[in-house]
Amino acid sequence: MFNFNKNGLHVVKHRVLWMCLSALLIVPGIVAMIYSMITYPTHSPLKVGIDYTGGSILQYETSAQVSNADVNTTREALTKEGITNTYIQVLKDTSGNSDAKSMVSIRTKFIDEGSEEAAKITQVVESQYKDAQLVQFTSVGPTLSSELFRLSFIALLVAILGIIAYISFRFEFKYAVSAIAGLIHDVLFVMGVFSILGLLCNVEVDGLFLTAILTVIGYSVNDTIVTYDRIRENLRYNGKRMSFGEIVDASVQQTITRSINTSMTTFLALAALYFFGGVTTRDFVLAMMLGVLIGTYSSIFFCSMLIDFWMERANAPKRPAIEG
Amino acid sequence: MKNKIIMFWVIVAIVIASVFTIYKKPTKLGLDLVGGSRIMLEAQTTPSVPKITPDTMSRLQTAIENRVNKLGVSETTVAQVGEKRLLIEIPGVMDSKEAEQILGKTAQLEFKQPVLDANGKQKMDQMGQPVWESAGLTGEDLKDANLSTNQAGQWTVNLEFNAKGATTFGELTSKLVGQPMAIYFDGDQISAPVIREPIYGGRAEISGGDSGFSPEEAQRMVDLLKAGALPVPSDIIQENTVGPTLGATSIEKSKFASVVGIGLVMLFMIMMYAVPGIIADIALIVYGLILFALFKIFGVVLTLAGIAGFVLSIGMAVDANILIFERTKEELRAGRNLFTAINSGFDRAWASIFDSNMTTILTCVILYFLGTSVVKGFALTLFIGILVSLFTAVTVTRNMMHIIFGTGELKYPKLFGLKKEEIGQATVFEETKREKARFGILD
Numbered sequence: 117m118f119n120f121n122k123n124g125l126h127v128v129k130h131r132v133l134w135m136c137l138s139a140l141l142i143v144p145g146i147v148a149m150i151y152s153m154i155t156y157p158t159h160s161p162l163k164v165g166i167d168y169t170g171g172s173i174l175q176y177e178t179s180a181q182v183s184n185a186d187v188n189t190t191r192e193a194l195t196k197e198g199i200t201n202t203y204i205q206v207l208k209d210t211s212g213n214s215d216a217k218s219m220v221s222i223r224t225k226f227i228d229e230g231s232e233e234a235a236k237i238t239q240v241v242e243s244q245y246k247d248a249q250l251v252q253f254t255s256v257g258p259t260l261s262s263e264l265f266r267l268s269f270i271a272l273l274v275a276i277l278g279i280i281a282y283i284s285f286r287f288e289f290k291y292a293v294s295a296i297a298g299l300i301h302d303v304l305f306v307m308g309v310f311s312i313l314g315l316l317c318n319v320e321v322d323g324l325f326l327t328a329i330l331t332v333i334g335y336s337v338n339d340t341i342v343t344y345d346r347i348r349e350n351l352r353y354n355g356k357r358m359s360f361g362e363i364v365d366a367s368v369q370q371t372i373t374r375s376i377n378t379s380m381t382t383f384l385a386l387a388a389l390y391f392f393g394g395v396t397t398r399d400f401v402l403a404m405m406l407g408v409l410i411g412t413y414s415s416i417f418f419c420s421m422l423i424d425f426w427m428e429r430a431n432a433p434k435r436p437a438i439e440g
Numbered sequence: 441m442k443n444k445i446i447m448f449w450v451i452v453a454i455v456i457a458s459v460f461t462i463y464k465k466p467t468k469l470g471l472d473l474v475g476g477s478r479i480m481l482e483a484q485t486t487p488s489v490p491k492i493t494p495d496t497m498s499r500l501q502t503a504i505e506n507r508v509n510k511l512g513v514s515e516t517t518v519a520q521v522g523e524k525r526l527l528i529e530i531p532g533v534m535d536s537k538e539a540e541q542i543l544g545k546t547a548q549l550e551f552k553q554p555v556l557d558a559n560g561k562q563k564m565d566q567m568g569q570p571v572w573e574s575a576g577l578t579g580e581d582l583k584d585a586n587l588s589t590n591q592a593g594q595w596t597v598n599l600e601f602n603a604k605g606a607t608t609f610g611e612l613t614s615k616l617v618g619q620p621m622a623i624y625f626d627g628d629q630i631s632a633p634v635i636r637e638p639i640y641g642g643r644a645e646i647s648g649g650d651s652g653f654s655p656e657e658a659q660r661m662v663d664l665l666k667a668g669a670l671p672v673p674s675d676i677i678q679e680n681t682v683g684p685t686l687g688a689t690s691i692e693k694s695k696f697a698s699v700v701g702i703g704l705v706m707l708f709m710i711m712m713y714a715v716p717g718i719i720a721d722i723a724l725i726v727y728g729l730i731l732f733a734l735f736k737i738f739g740v741v742l743t744l745a746g747i748a749g750f751v752l753s754i755g756m757a758v759d760a761n762i763l764i765f766e767r768t769k770e771e772l773r774a775g776r777n778l779f780t781a782i783n784s785g786f787d788r789a790w791a792s793i794f795d796s797n798m799t800t801i802l803t804c805v806i807l808y809f810l811g812t813s814v815v816k817g818f819a820l821t822l823f824i825g826i827l828v829s830l831f832t833a834v835t836v837t838r839n840m841m842h843i844i845f846g847t848g849e850l851k852y853p854k855l856f857g858l859k860k861e862e863i864g865q866a867t868v869f870e871e872t873k874r875e876k877a878r879f880g881i882l883d
Contacts, residue, residue, distance in 0.1 A: 172679075177686065229679060251686040257677030259482065271810040278802045286795055324745060327807060327818050331752065334803035338756075338796040342763065345792040374766040377712060381705045381762070382755030388701030389751050394690040396472070397744050404752065 127368045127420045128361040134417040138301060141410070145308010152311050162307060163314030165322040166223065168265055170258035174237055175221045178245035182206045182218045186244065190220070193240045199224060199233055205318065207395050219395060220245065229253045268326045275330055279337050287344055290426055295340045298419035302336040303329055305410045306403055324400040332407025339378070339415035343371050347423070364424045372416055379412040447839045455726055458733035465736040470743030470817070473691050475684030476531035479543060481674040483524040489672050492524040499671045501526055506667035507543060526674070532684065543676070547664035549579030551612065552622040562620070570632075572622050575612050578669075581605025583642075585665035587658055590647060595658040597646045597665070606642025614638035625661065694747045701751045702728070709758055713765045714857040719840045720761040720833070727757050727832040734824055745818040753825030756800075760833035763789040769856060782841050786834065793834065797826050 127134065149161035158164055166173055180186075187204045194202050207219040220241060227233045234253070242248045276296060283292035306329065313319035346367035354363060383405060390401045471478055483492045483500055497520055504526055505518045517529045528543065552572035554562035563571040583602040590596050601609050612621070613635050622632040623646055630646060647653070653661075706724060709717035731750070735742065768785030776784070804826070807819035 175686075177683075228676060229681060249683065249685070251683035253679065253681040255676070255679040257482075257675070260480070260677045267810050271806055274810070275803050275806045278806065279799055282799060282802060324818075327745065330803050330807050331822070334800040335756075337799040338759075341796045341799060342792045345795060349788070349791075370770065371766075374762050377708075377762045377766070378756075378759040381708055381758050382752065384704040384708060385701035385751045385755035388704060389694075389697045389748060392693060392697035392700055393748070394693045394744055396690070397748050400745070401748060404748075 126365055127417055128365055128424050131421050131425065134421050138414075138418050141413075142301065142304050142308060145305060145311055148308060148311040148315055152315065162311045162325075163318065163320045165320035166254065166256045166261070167323040168261050168321075170226050170256050170261040171223060172225070172227045172234075172253070172255040173221055173223045174234065174241075174250060175219055175252035175254075176238075176241050176245065176248045177217045177219055177251045178241075178248040179217055180246040180248075182220060182245065187220075190222075190240060190244055193244065194222075194237060197236045197240060199236060201225065203318075219251075220248070226255060226257055229255065264323060268323075271326065271330065272333075275333055279333070283337075283341070283344075287348060290430070291344050291423060294419050294423040294426060295337055295344070297422055298340050298414040299333055299336050301414050301418055302332055302407060302410045306332055306406045309406055310399075310403065319399060321399070324397070325403055328400050328403035328407065331404055332411060335382070335404075335407060336411035336414060339375055339411050340419045342374065343367060343415050343420055344423070346371050347420075360427045361424050364420050368416055368420050375412050375416055379408050382408050444839055444842050447835070448843060451726070451836055451839060455729055458729040461733040461736055462729065467736065468739055468741045469687075469691070470741045470746065471529055471531055471680070471687075472682050472744050473687045473694075473742065474531055475682050475687035476529065477679065477681040479528045479530075479676055480521070480678035481526045481528065481543060482677045483526075484673045484675055486672055492672065496671050497524065497526075500674065503547075503668045503670050504528065504543065504674075507664065510663045510667060525677070543674075547579065547667070547669045548624075548626055549582070549665060549669065550624040551575045551577040551609075552624060553612065553616060554619055554622075570620075572624075575621070577605065577608045577612060579665060580669065581608060582665060585662050587662045588645075590645065592647075594647050595653040595655050597653070597658055597661050599644045599646065599665075601642040601644070603642075606640070609642065609644065610638060610640040690744055694744065698747060698751050698754075702754055705754055705758060709761070712762075712857060715844070715855040716761075716765050716768070716837075716841065717857070719837055719844065720758055720765070722840065723761065723832045723836045724754065724757060726836055727829055728754070730832065731825055731828050734828065735821070738824070740820060740824070741817065743817045746821045749818040749821040750825065753822055753829065757825065757829035757833055759796075760789070760793045760829060761837055763792055764834075764837065765856075769858060772856060772858060778845055779842075782838075782845065786838050790834070793830070797830060801826055 152163070153159050153161050156163065158169060160168070187206060191202055191204055194200075201224070203223040205221045205223070207221060222237055222241070224233065224237070238250055241250075276299070279299070280289075280292045280296055283295055310319060310321055310325070314321075347364055350358075350363045350367050350370075351360075354366075358366070386401050386405045386408065390398060390405060393401065481504070483497065485492060489496065501518055501520060508516045508518055508528060508530065511530065513530050513532055515531055517527075519527050521527045551574075553575040555571040555573050557563045565571055581601055581604055582599055583605070584600040586598050588596055588598055616635045617637060618635070620632045620634045623630045633647075702724070706721040709720045709724075711717070713720065731753075734740075740746070764785050767789045768781050771781035771784050772778070801823060804819045804823040808816055808823070
């Protein structure tokens with residue numbers, strides 16, 4: 117489908133272009149994250165769900181069509197019952213079935229399912245919506261949520277250190293650092309998009325989001341390594357005849373079809389999950405889809421450009437000697 | 441060629457074994473798919489038990505298991521998580537209120553005696569409530585408890601003390617004749633009857649005081665007393681209940697999405713790589729079968745996140761094939777003969793395949809050890825998936841490529857999705873003799 121072998125692709129020459137493009141992809145997200153950290157009461161860069169803040173979510177399924185006005189009515193009714201600070205969300209079934217049901221999800225402070233509050237909420241919802249039925253109850257206590265936060269951070273750190281160690285062992289430290297830069301680039305992009313989605317569409321991140329981020333990390337490095345592997349191989353055969361930049365360009369050309377095709381297959385599989393799978397894992401799948409796209413971009417353009425940039429600087433004084 | 445045919449039959453045998461396993465063993469579905477409750481309890485320290493020891497935890501676990509079994513639901517599990525937590529899974533019931541009420545109670549039965557003032561009367565606090573003190577007799581001194589009704593037609597809980605309990609109870613009642621004795625259950629006073637005569641023989645009866653017990657209340661108390669008190673109080677710190685209808689919809693949707701996802705990936709491979717694409721698709725089916733069989737053998741519980749991991753691994757499983765085929769195509773374009781192109785395609789792609797999969801395995805391991813149980817499920821499925829895909833995408837595909845294409849000339853480049861004029865066009869970097877030998881290049 118994509119064959120760049122003939123026209124050639126100059127990653128190294130258009131360095132500035134790729135830097136600008138990367139900046140364009142990442143900066144809005146960073147701005148959104150900083151804005152979120154200032155404005156959110158939790159001071160988190162993303163809108164975090166109960167996994168991280170503690171609280172309870174009651175999900176009801178209803179055959180009624182739920183509008184925004186309905187949601188307000190529910191909120192007022194709940195406030196009257198003494199249940200304040202609820203956050204109500206409507207999840208619509210997108211499968212297009214005519215008998216599709218809406219899901220009303222109500223988030224409150226941490227309560228027990230058997231508690232009076234839970235009973236009151238159910239009563240309010242059942243009286244307002246047709247055939248409303250409690251289908252899911254999730255509750256996370258405050259001790260657990262703060263622990264999850266700490267664990268998430270450790271997991272990210274350990275993953276990054278592990279990857280640095282592995283690539284340094286198999287390649288060189290410089291490759292490892294470039295790959296990590298690409299990885300941070302990808303994670304910032306995905307987090308940035310979710311931060312913007314949090315501000316615009318109230319999308320919250322949960323424990324599964326961390327899983328998605330870590331998968332994105334694995335995937336991003338996976339793609340980058342394939343390109344680096346080719347650079348290493350070409351360097352071995354042609355290191356004396358070609359400049360590092362030329363080798364990078366050639367390697368990218370040789371691996372780009374594979375990178376794009378692999379992303380296509382992964383993306384297709386994820387897209388099927390996104391459109392036809394359950395509502396619960398939709399954001400999780402979205403995060404991974406974004407990660408696959410950005411991971412492919414960064415492994416082709418960003419990381420290759422970076423390793424060349426670094427190598428060129430490191431080798432600059434020596435080059436005449438090699439060529440001569 | 442002989443080795444390849446042996447390998448082929450080994451693969452066939454593995455596939456048959458997988459199909460057999462899938463057919464024979466039941467699939468374990470997670471609570472988010474079948475519906476049910478997951479409750480996480482955390483043991484709390486008290487002034488009398490300042491530290492949670494492994495022994496406390498095992499006693500707590502036994503007591504909780506006894507209680508959960510009382511619910512009469514099959515396939516419940518109670519497992520210790522970390523140092524002071526228990527994860528309880530109860531499939532099938534949406535009404536987890538009862539479960540919760542049973543789990544939350546410490547079931548601490550306590551007998552108390554009045555604190556007397558200088559006049560020999562019971563002391564009152566500032567609120568005018570009588571003051572009680574522990575009488576040194578608790579639920580631990582019980583041998584059994586059961587339900588009955590008394591002459592007044594009220595529901596009562598009959599207690600039977602053990603030898604030590606019977607002695608203490610006898611001494612206590614003889615000391616308290618004419619005075620009240622209070623019975624507390626989980627910190628609530630149930631009744632405070634006045635003792636008329638000493639009670640020996642180790643049997644006692646609790647009625648619900650003036651208001652009386654409802655039959656449910658009395659039954660629950662009996663259940664809790666029989667199951668034994670919790671050594672320490674425990675709090676519910678996480679709870680997730682999924683209704684059975686939501687679970688059923690999730691299964692349907694996930695099945696459909698997986699089939700569509702796999703179908704799209706297979707179609708893509710055929711479009712891109714023609715005959716090798718079909719071979720990769722067969723390898724993908726083999727992958728799916730082996731993976732599913734392994735899930736059943738290891739008893740992996742299939743959850744929504746696990747299915748997402750499975751579908752993701754489908755997309756990634758063909759990655760190795762794409763790497764190999766792209767490399768083979770390159771070698772063909774460079775004018776190598778078919779056998780060499782296939783061989784060096786595999787050999788040269790191997791380094792990339794190995795390194796790239798190792799990093800994913802690395803993140804899987806980290807997720808498994810640091811993640812919550814939902815995340816663990818995802819990591820485990822992805823991990824097993826990568827290992828299996830390394831086998832199917834490399835060994836199975838290579839075997840079939842050789843058996844199908846043999847060692848002949850490539851007469852129809854279309855079979856590889858190549859155009860005739862592309863062959864021999866690309867320039868290839870020159871290798872040294874040693875490297876040529878390594879990649880099996882004969883020219």
